[in-house]
Amino acid sequence: MKLSFSHQHRHVSLFFKGLLLTLALPCAAAWAQADGKAPAGRPSSGGFIGVGVGSGPTYPGSDQQRTAAxxxxxxxxxxxxxxxxxxxxxxxxxxxxxxxxxGLAIGMDTGRKESDSSYLAGMGDIAAKGTLNAYAKLALSEQWGLSSSVQLGAGSAGKGGLLNLGASYSIPVAPSTHLSLNAGATLANADYMQDYFGVNSTQASASGYKSYTPSAGLRDVSVGLGLHHQFDRNWMLIGGLTSTSLSNAAKDSPLVRKSTSQNAFVAVAYSF
Structure with a gap:
């Protein structure tokens, strides 16, 4: 069965977040972070395949970009x-x-490799781990949506947790073209903040950084703009641009070289 436009839009946005996080490119999907709209009518089966290009920071707080197809x-x-x-x-x-x-899902925390950047030298690797995700999405209207999600099991010992909150507004600019405005915030527990932004005594000795213990709370806030263009019943073009700013607890980390990052992606997909 064919997917409706609203189903295609939501499925594309949902997929990009998981896919590009899996590839350690957190840049690409922030456009869709706040997709809170619930589909109307009886659900149907369907999917899509395609290829895209995303670009974003090598790791949260990096001033180096990574681009990949x-x-x-x-x-x-x-x-x-x-x-x-x-x-x-x-x-x-x-x-x-x-x-x-x-919803409930099995997700993934992609971790972080010391070899990703010279600024991570001496920090050691954070192994990739499976996570347990739970989420809720609320459609306030045809345009407005709210979302929240929890991720458990991230970080070095699998004790890291994240809470994501978002809002989105969809703007039809033409019969086959929609824009989306998104805003979101991510909160993290102490274990997650220590793993990704902290420096313990062992890491301090190996890296030369001063020890740093960030507090739990707000990790970052972001705003984004997304594009969805439907060429015909099957082919579509999607893209997005997002700006993410780290909170004080994160940006004060000696690992952070740049506290605000820009993420972008574009893709062509075929739905079926």
């Missing part, structure tokens, strides 16, 4: 099970009401 794809079954997506690599989504969606 990546294949994209997602499939969702009518029963709510899906493969690929912002909310996890494999999960199930349920509609509590026509406006409210709830």
């Amino acid at each position: 990546v294949p994209i794809g997602e499939y969702r079954w009518a029963n709510g099970v899906y493969v690929g997506g912002r909310d996890g690599l494999l999960g199930v989504q349920m509609s509590a009401t026509q406006q409210l969606q709830l």
